[in-house]
Amino acid sequence: MPFVAATRSLGRAGLFSLSVFRASKPTPDFFKELVREIYKIGARSLPIIAVGGAFVGLSVTLLGYRALETYGATAQVSALLGLGMYRELGPVLTALLFIGRAGSSIAAELGLMRATDQITALGLMAIDPVGKAVAPRFWAAVICVPLLTGFFCSFAITASYFESVHVIGLDAGTFWQVLKDSVDFVDDFLMALVKSAVFGGTAALVASYVGFHAEPTIEGTSVATTRAVVNASLLVLMFNFVMSAFLFR
Amino acid sequence: MSIRAPRIEFAVGAFLLLALGSLLVLALASTNGRWGLGSDTYPLTARFSTIGALRPNAPIKIGGVAVGHVDKIDVDPVKFDTVVTLAVNKRYDKLPADTAASILTSGLLGESYINLAPGGDPDSLKPGDEIYLTQSAVDLIQLVGKYMFSGGGAKPADNAGQAADPSADVPDYLKGDAAPTDETKSK
Numbered sequence: 033m034p035f036v037a038a039t040r041s042l043g044r045a046g047l048f049s050l051s052v053f054r055a056s057k058p059t060p061d062f063f064k065e066l067v068r069e070i071y072k073i074g075a076r077s078l079p080i081i082a083v084g085g086a087f088v089g090l091s092v093t094l095l096g097y098r099a100l101e102t103y104g105a106t107a108q109v110s111a112l113l114g115l116g117m118y119r120e121l122g123p124v125l126t127a128l129l130f131i132g133r134a135g136s137s138i139a140a141e142l143g144l145m146r147a148t149d150q151i152t153a154l155g156l157m158a159i160d161p162v163g164k165a166v167a168p169r170f171w172a173a174v175i176c177v178p179l180l181t182g183f184f185c186s187f188a189i190t191a192s193y194f195e196s197v198h199v200i201g202l203d204a205g206t207f208w209q210v211l212k213d214s215v216d217f218v219d220d221f222l223m224a225l226v227k228s229a230v231f232g233g234t235a236a237l238v239a240s241y242v243g244f245h246a247e248p249t250i251e252g253t254s255v256a257t258t259r260a261v262v263n264a265s266l267l268v269l270m271f272n273f274v275m276s277a278f279l280f281r
Numbered sequence: 282m283s284i285r286a287p288r289i290e291f292a293v294g295a296f297l298l299l300a301l302g303s304l305l306v307l308a309l310a311s312t313n314g315r316w317g318l319g320s321d322t323y324p325l326t327a328r329f330s331t332i333g334a335l336r337p338n339a340p341i342k343i344g345g346v347a348v349g350h351v352d353k354i355d356v357d358p359v360k361f362d363t364v365v366t367l368a369v370n371k372r373y374d375k376l377p378a379d380t381a382a383s384i385l386t387s388g389l390l391g392e393s394y395i396n397l398a399p400g401g402d403p404d405s406l407k408p409g410d411e412i413y414l415t416q417s418a419v420d421l422i423q424l425v426g427k428y429m430f431s432g433g434g435a436k437p438a439d440n441a442g443q444a445a446d447p448s449a450d451v452p453d454y455l456k457g458d459a460a461p462t463d464e465t466k467s468k
Contacts, residue, residue: 067290074293114311182307183303185307
């Protein structure tokens with residue numbers, strides 16, 4: 033009965049997501065945990081996002097310059113960069129880096145809490161383990177990933193500016209004007225933030241679900257970490273296609 | 282509350298400030314600044330028989346300067362011509378009533394845009410008005426095709442001494458009643 037088992041595990045994941053929303057109450061303790069999680073998974077992810085964004089911006093600039101040179105349209109390289117960054121690359125790559133940097137640590141932490149019976153102990157003390165351990169991580173991810181996407185895009189655009197103006201030799205005014213003309217505030221910029229909030233929530237839910245239900249052994253923790261990264265990355269890539277198909281006609 | 286490490290609080294605060302600041306700079310420096318709330322444009326409509334490659338969000342220009350964008354494109358269900366709704370910046374609300382709209386292409390392969398040529402009418406267009414003087418998109422490929430197939434039809438030897446007969450290019454099956462007379466002439 034593989035089909036029944038698959039449906040049941042999907043239902044368990046859905047119920048778990050629901051219990052995360054139900055356990056999110058704005059108590060002082062919740063905000064204390066939230067601040068700590070924003071520091072751990074948001075602020076500490078900044079270097080990897082900045083370096084990643086800068087190098088992605090550089091390579092997209094080189095690629096776009098090479099492709100547009102054929103048509104003599106090299107001035108449009110910033111349109112390609114802006115649309116590519118906001119629509120696809122920014123949200124997706126930020127989410128993937130975030131999964132590798134923070135999703136794995138969420139799964140490992142919760143898996144270890146399970147292995148060392150801390151989750152059971154919280155339950156025994158009549159503290160909801162989902163509300164205490166999962167909800168702050170989920171909301172921290174929903175808040176942080178859009179902000180990190182903003183960093184990713186700004187580093188990419190800055191790096192691309194230096195590449196195309198100071199190395200390739202395009203005109204600086206054209207670079208900014210073409211970028212401004214082609215990127216729409218609502219359709220591209222806001223949608224990038226919406227997309228990354230969804231990706232952040234997905235990544236955190238998958239990671240915490242896998243960690244929360246890990247086998248209470250050392251090996252179970254490592255399996256949970258691997259599964260969190262693999263499943264969350266695949267889900268983000270699939271969601272990205274679905275959202276792109278609906279958002280950008 | 283007070284046992285929270287102040288270092289973490291400062292780090293989170295700095296992170297959030299930095300992030301929101303960079304989002305603000307991005308929004309100002311890299312988008313077209315159409316915030317989506319409280320539009321600063323007013324609508325005008327124009328009818329064209331064909332719009333070529335014109336798409337929504339294409340720019341509207343007066344003398345090469347962008348003054349708005351194409352809001353939406355519809356086909357009139359009765360007359361079957363395309364109705365283009367233009368969103369023109371409110372700064373340019375004194376457009377004369379005899380302003381002409383034409384669909385042009387920037388460069389040989391560039392994007393389509395709508396060019397407005399203001400006339401001299403003392404009355405001005407009000408929001409929702411229709412621009413009556415329009416010029417549809419020019420299909421370059423069709424023009425090239427017409428030129429090629431109309432110029433190469435007759436051989437130079439045939440009409441060396443006489444004026445070109447316009448009916449020489451018309452195929453026989455299109456001539457209808459004229460065809461028999463053509464045959465008798467050649468016999």
